[in-house]
Amino acid sequence: MTVTLVRPEKVYHRYTVYMADTTIKVDPAVRDRLQELARDRGLSMRDLLTELAGATPTxxxxxxxxxxxxxxxxxxxxxxxxxxxxxxxxxxxxxxxxxxxxxxxx
Incomplete structure (x- = not known):
């Protein structure tokens, strides 16, 4: 299944002024798992990763x-x-x- 995001240029531009995008390369199975976890929690994958990073101690x-x-x-x-x-x-x-x-x- 392929998911295509459509971002309104005006909104996306304002958002990216404050946030840097980073690409993380993972196996498709990991990506799919993260997407499933995000959906189950009603979050975007970005928000899920933010939550996981904040909850995982160094x-x-x-x-x-x-x-x-x-x-x-x-x-x-x-x-x-x-x-x-x-x-x-x-x-x-x-x-x-x-x-x-x-x-x-x-």
Missing amino acids: KEELAARYAETKAYVEEHFLGRPYTEEDEKAGEELWAAVTSGRIGEVQ
């Missing part, structure tokens, strides 16, 4: 989030530094929760 943002969460847990729940043993116990608990064997973890 490595630095994830590291900052981890540090903030760790500090919060230490202050409000543990009252001591968060250790590797705490992390291992948390991972084991999460694995038990997701596998449905929550009663087996102590």
Whole structure:
């Protein structure tokens, strides 16, 4: 299926003064998937990609989030530094929760 966009020249010109267009080359299957996701959400593909980019944290943002969460847990729940043993116990608990064997973890 081919989709042809018709842009009124006057509107398009005013829009492009403020926005730069960039072409992203992806496999047709990826393009079709993005288009389907955009349609399901009632968005243009441009808006979908904007939403995805805004909602996806960088490595630095994830590291900052981890540090903030760790500090919060230490202050409000543990009252001591968060250790590797705490992390291992948390991972084991999460694995038990997701596998449905929550009663087996102590």
